[in-house]
Amino acid sequence: MPLTLWRERCGESARSAPAQGAGGSAKGVASPSQPQRGGWSSREGGLPPPRGAGPLVRSACAPSLWRPQRPARTWSEMSSGSDGGGGAAVAARSDKGSRGEDGFVPSALGTRKHWDAVYERELQTFREYGDTGEIWFGEESMNRLIRWMQKHKIPLDASVLDIGTGNGVFLVELAKFGFSNITGIDYSPSAIQLSGSIIEKEGLSNIKLKVEDFLNLSTQLSGFHICIDKGTFDAISLNPDNAIEKRKQYVKSLSRVLKVKGFFLITSCNWTKEELLNEFSEGFELFEELPTPKFSFGGRSGNSVAALVFQKM
DSSP: OOOOOOOOTTTTSSSSSOOOOOOOOOOOOOOOOOOOOOSOOOOOOOOOOOOTOOOOOOOOOOOOEESOOOOOOOOOOOOOOSOOOOOBBOOOOOTOOOOOOTSBOOOOSHHHHHHHHHHHHHHHHHHOOOOOOOEEEEHHHHHHHHHHHTTTTTTSSSEEEEOOOTHHHHHHHHHHHOOOOEEEEEHHHHHHHHHHHHHHHOOOSSSSEOOOOTTOSOOOOOOOOEEEEEEEHHHHTOOOOHHHHHHHHHHHHHHHHHEEEEEEEEEEEEHHHHHHHHHTTTTTEEEHHHHHHHEEEEEEEEEEEEEEEEOOO
16 A cells, blocks of 8 residues: 655655655655755755745645555545644545556545635735745745756756646745746635735745646746646646546647747656646656656665656647
């Protein structure tokens, strides 16, 4: 049976350390240190905070499932945390649910209703306590993407689209590192309202926000040099209503908004590298695999998340 992975802040450490693609049984490893609120961690080569570093945020990722073969895959329930913050309590997979054709068990995590409720709570929490909410996949996931953009000398005025921006914290980080042409979209109005409030509090004015369903774009979003996804494709994969077709539509929408030779950076805890290569095989090619934490046990090793860069052909 798959073992749930809990990746902690900045190190994406695990309470139990099975990895994507590993085989056989696995025993848990030593528990990581408790996550900290705010501040910078140098673990895994994280970037130091930019001048005027962003708000204190809780860092969390919905758990991934280790898959020795190909059992049903989904995010498990994530508690709101013991720090009193208004974290997203993500609905758990029902063990009684039936798998779809692609091996996923449909989940509320793939529905707009779920995320509307999540971000309505997050917005209320921000208004009451100033808590900005979760960083999906942890702060290191943001650092990893920014390092890549700096390594490849992506111009600071390059157009960047954050697909499923949520609370917009990654947009804030991009702006603080100097990127000036950034857009965040989300199909949840409460998410856009929350991200707008956080951006306003940070005193930033060079970030564009739009309520948009990426699978049914209503505006002429196009011509982006960089598109970024941290968990949105994962959520779409769990939609109870024909998730396979929705994934295909996602690829079509991505092809529409991304410039030729533009880059697509995706971080996923539900898909392996090989599976993502298959999902984005039409019109895209792998440009680079980004390093993520590795775990070894039973003589085999793998990764808890996949982070890939595709280039549109």
